[in-house]
Amino acid sequence: MREMIFGGRAVLTEAEPTGMQKMAGMVWAPMLLMGLMIIFASLGLSVLKANFASDYFGVEKGIREAADAPAYLIDKRQFIEFVNVWLPGLQLLGIGFILSAITFSLANILGVFRAGGVQIQQAFGKEPQTLTPPITGMLFPMMMMLGLMILIVNLIIAVIIGAIAWDVYGEPVATINAAEPGSSLLGDLGTVNSYKMWLEPFKFVGLATILVGISMAVHTILQVIRFQGQRIRELAAGS
Numbered sequence: 001m002r003e004m005i006f007g008g009r010a011v012l013t014e015a016e017p018t019g020m021q022k023m024a025g026m027v028w029a030p031m032l033l034m035g036l037m038i039i040f041a042s043l044g045l046s047v048l049k050a051n052f053a054s055d056y057f058g059v060e061k062g063i064r065e066a067a068d069a070p071a072y073l074i075d076k077r078q079f080i081e082f083v084n085v086w087l088p089g090l091q092l093l094g095i096g097f098i099l100s101a102i103t104f105s106l107a108n109i110l111g112v113f114r115a116g117g118v119q120i121q122q123a124f125g126k127e128p129q130t131l132t133p134p135i136t137g138m139l140f141p142m143m144m145m146l147g148l149m150i151l152i153v154n155l156i157i158a159v160i161i162g163a164i165a166w167d168v169y170g171e172p173v174a175t176i177n178a179a180e181p182g183s184s185l186l187g188d189l190g191t192v193n194s195y196k197m198w199l200e201p202f203k204f205v206g207l208a209t210i211l212v213g214i215s216m217a218v219h220t221i222l223q224v225i226r227f228q229g230q231r232i233r234e235l236a237a238g239s
Helices: 019-057 073-121 136-168 171-179 183-235
Strands: 009-011 129-130
Touching: 019 073, 073 129, 073 136, 073 183, 129 183, 136 183, 171 183
Parallel strands: none
Antiparallel strands: 009 129
């Protein structure tokens, strides 16, 4: 049974990967390193936040929420709420860089297949042919970059909202609870909470976009393997 192969054929003169595939071979390691650095930085921030939370909630509620609460307690809650806004976005950005490194690795694999296929055909003394990129092969780098950009934009917005949260939670709990309708303090609190609601799913949109790009890259590799298997059968038949 003949396998379905998406994409046409092109003749190559040199056993070299494309420019994008060459770039992928150079940048996958830095992308992986950046992702790991972000993940470990997030871990460090989480440990620090946990220590602050332990100190803050270790004090009686009446003292924590009093209008004259100690400044050190206000500072600790301010830091906790500030980090809570943007730390999840930073963590997923680290995952996004790691997944982008995987995407670049898959592109590098495609480059190896491309060059290796040409070398095998040249060894047989035949015209080197390769599979023209199917639509998935053209789309997966763009999907990866789009997903990464969504995660970066998500983090930028989260940091801005975190700065607003820093101002809000710089006030004692009693002052926040007693804020009057229409006040700037209550408005900023509403802004912080509303943005947190939609930033949560927004970052998963970016993550899902990168994963779609990875699935497209895997599908492209499958098509290349099918084409090269068919081409080897043709070479064995003398064509």
